[in-house]
Amino acid sequence: MDHRSLSRLAAPAVAALLALTTGCTGGTVHGRPGASGLRDPYFPKAGNGGYQVEHYGLDLDYDPADGRLEGTAVITARAGQGLSSFNLDLSGLKVEEVTVQGEPARFNRTGNELTVRPAEDLEKGEAFRTEIEYSGRPKALTDADGTREGWITTGDGAVGVGEPVGSMTWFPGNHHPSDKAAYDITITVPKGYEAVSNGELRARTAQADGSTSFAWHSPEPMASYLATAAVGKYRVETGRTPSGVALYNAVDPGEAEASAGDLARLPEMVEWGAGRFGPYPFGTAGAIVLPAGTLQYALETQTKPVFPGAPGSEELVLHELAHQWFGNSVSPKSWKDMWLNEGFATYAEWLWAEDRGGTTAQQEFDAFLSGDTEVDEAADSDWDAFPPAAPPGPEHISGNPVYYRGAMVLHRIRQEAGDEKFFALLRDWAAEHRHGNASTADFTAFAEERTGHDLKKVWDVWLYGKARPR
Secondary structure (H helix, E strand, C coil): CCCCCCCCCCHHHHHHCCCCHHHHHHCCCCECCCCCCCCCCCCCCCCCCCCCEEEEEEEHHHHCCCEEEEEEEEEEEECCEEEEEEEECCCCCCEEEEEECECCCCEEEEEEEEEECCCEEECCCCCCEEEEEEEEEECCCEEECCEEEEEEECCCCCECCCCCCCHCCCEEEECCCCCCCEEEEEEEECCCCCEEEEEEEEEEEECCCCCEEEEEEEEEEEEHHHHCEECCCCCCEEEECCCCEEEEECCCCHHHHHHHHHCCCCHHHHHHHHHHHHHCCEEEEEEECCCCCCCCCCCCCCCEEECCCCCHHHHHHHHHHHHCCCCCEEEEECCCHHHHHHHHHHHHHEEEEEHHHCCCHHHHHHHHHCCCCCCHHHHCCCCCCCCCCCCCCHHCCCCCCHHHHHHHHHHHHHHHCCCCHHHHHHHHHHHHHHCCCHHHHHHHHHHHHHHHHHHHHHHHHCCCCCCCCC
């Protein structure tokens, strides 16, 4: 991120999984309700307990003319305990019907919680399929820091963005980054519109009524906050990087000219990132450029970052691309671990400039210590206001210390360990946790083990220390 500016969708693998464990054995299973939140330190009601999602199949029909969304969500999950009921996160929208394992299920709504009671208890370890029919006019949410997320309308369409919890405004799910899943998202829109989502475009199908359905497939695990659906009259350009990664850019026509130069660097950036951080973690890359002013920030939505108008700098494009390794492939275990996303992506900006003969990472580091805004205009910001691993509240998880002081933590490791061990650490970290989740504690232990250095002073002063580091 950057705040500085089954109905017909089930994959064959999911069907095979369900064939192995469907229904109950006929005996009485004494399950218990799954938790209605995961007690995240900043968003305690986000996510739900008792199960892990393995696949989302979303079938969406959206008409920009009246803002109405018709949706079917087919969620394939595995029970982590015997379940008499379980919860899904959903904000607004009307739920019309719910089935579990093909049988009607009772359900009720309380705030943003959809509680589902299957006809029969689910066994621990059981793979189960839940289908939710829902509709309505999805709305945006306002976050603690005053920014908007969720379902955002544009002049000619809409976009779904979800960091940290906004995805629940357009589909029901287990909306916490610790529960990642594969996705198939089909979006049907009126004639003349494009519908863009994560991953690979599997099919573009004209319907009898003149509408068009776009079927997108994301086989790699994805946290729900990284899912997106963008509807508008975009200009689409496709291509490949030199190593063969497919590219798909969807750009608002009014932003096309101003975006062209920055997006032209994307193939080079993908190849550079693979050299620095290890193989690009997904099958596709690209960008979605929204009409100017749609959002207050860019967001690293998986495989296709969303930009609030023309990016304006190649550094912003690079930042969101770097998140594909750090944040998207290696996702945080909780929102307290946000610096593992933003500090790494900011440091990637510094490395990009350094590798091209520009300002070095050492010069950036020194500039922040001295407040030299000629090197970096953010050098006199409140980058030292709090420790990056311990933001004081949810409104601070995208604060400057998470970005800049987070990047400075990485540079301190580089200073202590030397370039060879440091860059090996970055590659090993991305490889070890590829398509998984990791916490700050995981990283600090990993960094010490891989570099062979005692980094306690770095953690105590830079990562967790409350005083301004020196």
